[in-house]
Structure formats: C-alpha cells, structure tokens
Amino acid sequence: MTETLLQLLRCPFCGTSLQLVANSALTQERGQITSGVLGCECCAFPIVAGIPVLIADDRTRQAMHTLEAGKHDEALAMLLGLGTIKDEKSWRLLSPDTETNLREALQLLSPNAEGTYFLHRFSDPTFVPAEALLRAVLQAETAGPLLDLCGGVGHLTRVLDTARPVRPGVQSTITVDLHFWKLWLATRFTLPGCTAICCSAEDPLPFASNLFSIVTLMDAFPYIWHKRLCASEMARVVRPDGLLALPHLHNALGNNVNSGDPLSPSAYRNLFAGQEPRLFSDKCLLDEVLEHQMVDLSNIKSPDQLGSEPSLTLIASQDPSHYRQLPIPDQLEVTGELQVNPLYKIDHRNGQSYLQLSFPSPDYEAEFGACRRYLPDTLTINSDLRSPISPASLGTRYAELRRCRVLIDAPPRYT
Secondary structure, X not given: OOHHHHOOEEOOOOXXXXXEOOOOOOEEEOOEEEEEEEEOOOOEEEEEOXXXXXXXXXHHHHHXXXXXXXXXXXXXXXXXXXXXXXXXXXXXXXXXXXXXXXXXXXXXXXXXXXXXXXXXXXXXXXXXXXXXXXXXXXXXXXXXXXXXXXXXXOHHXXXXXXXXXOOOXXXXXXXXXXXXXXXXXXXXXXOXXXXXXXXXXXXXXXXXXXXXXXXXXXXXXXXXXXXXXXXXXXXXXXXXXXXXXXXXXEEOOOOOOOOOOOEOHHHHXXXXXXXXXXXXXXXXXXXXXXXXXXXXXXXXXOHHHHOOOOEEEEEEEOOHHHOOEEEOOOOOOOOOEXXXXXXXXXXXXXXXXXXXXXXXXXXXXXXXXXXXXXXXXXXXXXXXXXXXXXXXHHOOHHHHHHHOOOEEEEOOOXX
C-alpha cells in the first residue's frame, strides 16, 4: 500500500483517520509500505504483505504482535492459514522468487470447490455478463477510484483495472475482502500489485464518504447477514454521480445452487431505494451479450417480471444516462498473456491442437454448464497451443477464439 491510500481510509469502528505507527514493524520498498501498524483513536491494525488488515480479532492481533517481533514471514503465514512456513510447499509459495502459479497456490490455500470455482472464473456464465456490464459502463470517463467489494481473488478487480482508461494521479481500483488469503492471491497473481484491503462487509466500510465512481459487489451480497448496513455503506461511499452494481443476486423466489440467504427482487430494490435502483434479468443480460454484443440497461424489469428467475442484477445510479443500450468494447487486446481456457484438455498431434471441454466435477457442471452456450465441446486448431500463444499464430481464428473464451487473457502464472 502507499501513504496516499491512508488519505482515503477510515477506521471501520470509530470512523477516525488511520495513521502509520513509527515502530519496528514498519518496512517500505520503492514507495510501498510492505508491513507496519496502523493506528486510530480506538484500535491498531497490521499491514501484512502490503495489505492493511482492518479486522479486530485474535488472529489479526497475534499477526500484528508477530510483525512487531520482526517475524514478517510468520505473520504472513499465520494470516494465510498456513500455520508454519517450514513446510516445503508453503515456503515455495511464500518465496518472493517463486515459480508457483495460481492453480498450485489454490490447491494449497483452497483445496475445495471454491478453489475450483476461482480457477475457472474468467469464463463462467455468471462472470461473462458482469464483465460485459462493467466494460460497457467504463467506456465513459469516471473521476473517482473504483471499488470491488468482496472481490475474492481479484477477477472482477482485474476487469475494472484494465477496462478503465488510465488517468494519472487517480487511485484506480481497490479490492476488499474478508479473507486475507484471497486478497494475497489477487495481489500476487490475478492483478499483481493491486490495492487490497482486508475487512468485513458486515461492518462499516473503511473509507471516506462520497469517494468511489463505481462500487461493485458480485455474488457475495446474499451471503452477507447485515444487508441493510452493507447497502447503506455502499451508498455512503459512492459519489453522488456514481454507480452501484450488484451482479448475480440470488433470488429468494427462484432455485439456486449454494444460494446463501437471498432476498426477493422487491426486497433488494427496497434496500437501495435512496439510490434509484433498477433491476435486470441475468438471463436477458447473458442473451444480449452472446447474441448482440451489447448490454441493454434500458431493459429494466419489475419484481413481478423477474418472478422466480434464479438471479438478477441491480444497478443504482442517480445518473439516468446509464440506462440505455451500451455496446461492449471488443476484448482482443492482450493485457496479460494468452492461455487456453483451463476447462479444456489439450492433445497436440501432427502440428494440430485438439481441445476437449472437460468440467472439473459434476457439481461444477451442474452450476456452470451454461458455458456450453459459447464454449464448444471440441475443436481443432492448426497451432501448438502448449507453447506461448501469439495472435499472429492463429490468424483469422484469433478473434473467434477470444470472443468465445476458448482463449483467455490471463495474468502471468495463472495455470
């Protein structure tokens, strides 16, 4: 983190500004604060691996005291849930010059269905319309920073960061999550060097008011118990001319896998009543993206029209210019490196690559099998896709393979 970030932060409990404590825990490298302690009028919080941890619990306090004792690697391992760093796999993961990739890191930190979900996030059928929505909205210039609330390991954070035109002097994108290990993976792999803050969406958000141009919260809102507080805090930290985006809200009137504690469409709308919310059908959003390469924010739905659809998207803004048909900018530029979608197995023979769609588990297929609408079951490509891939090597097929997400623009060391 940078000292500039401190100007935006407030204690989530007392609301006062946070200041760096000048003690033995403080380390800085090339203008970045890599570890230290933040103090306010009620608490002290650690900064571990450049991530402020604004949580008041025993583990966080223990990590702070471990930092102050000069044991920075132990503090990091503690917050990652690794316990001891003497284990060879853990040490390799934490090493600054590690060659570990995100797939391997997920196997160590999240060896379950959630880790599988994160690995395949870039092409799942809930992520596709959310990404399109944000890319379409971000074609217009925005003045303030962007917030990815409950951002997980940073997939949507990467979209926000790469879709927005660079503006010198503007803090670009901040990602927030309760789970430190997710943010650490985001800063290490998904969007290296991104600004991350560990805090709970169940508490007041640790930011000054009227700060962000866009606040987005995807997937997690139904799992938040203090929904009223969270909605109020999102409205507080967004700028008066800003936009709130909550893609993929589970509908209490529909059927969902792992639905959390969802609300009805009318209840979601009522929570954000002061921000002039509109509701949209996730099914219609995906149809428009796949069939027309656009996001239609004029296609507003009433709660009755949404009925028992499994999920919906809520957009709230006092700027009516958002509510129109928005073209999706083409995503053919490479910001990371081209990789074959990890849902495919590759068989290379006689100069050709044979791809076979293969789901990691029956449960994953049951929840995300709609990706078959754009990912073909099999295809043959006259190129060796095991080696570094360049657009030129694929000729006229490049655009097609990107648009259907057989090829993804992934961060380095993704798989």
